[in-house]
Amino acid sequence: MLQEAAQPASEVATMLQKIGAGAFGAVVGWYVYYINRWRKDDVQLSDIVTLVGAIGGAAVLALFPEKTDLFGAYGIGLASGFFLYFFILVILINKAPGFDSGWFIDGRGPALTKDQMISAGGKGMGLEPKREE
């Protein structure tokens, strides 16, 4: 403990800190894909800048000392959370009846049947589905 305290902060990263940095990265990665998945309009440049700022912005620079393993753990967690969301989404889209990979283009899905309705306050991808006649 005293030895750790005597060392410069840039060289010290305990296992618990690495796990914490990885878990933090995983949450950020998951949430970045979540934000991207629920956007309603086409991607704008400002969206890209915002997302890039979220994954590598001031918070990350302030949290992790430079040249430590914490950035490595964060990066691994970030990719894990981000691509885990993506792979789960791919699996769910391919398993859901009436959906296919075309959903990734514009959110297309099956039309509502006669005994289905959109509940009040319900929201999807912001696209108006057409009712089957």
Added chain:
Amino acid sequence: MLVTLGSIGFGLVFGWLLGLYDVRPERLPVAITSLTGASIVGAGVTAWLGGISALAPFCVAALVALWVHSQWRSELRKRYPKSNNT
């Protein structure tokens, strides 16, 4: 080792996000400037937090993710033409 793996992970997410943006010919200069700026920021963060040696894996991973994402979107567009229902 952990820093290299982390910079690869950071680069993969970074490149995938850059691949979201469709570059239109009429807005090419703005797009190139913004995407280049974002890439410089990403590379700068990687170099600052992971060291100069982390830059190469970051850049390779970002380019690979950008290419894979672009190819995937292009393939999806070919396979599923624009719907008239939306």
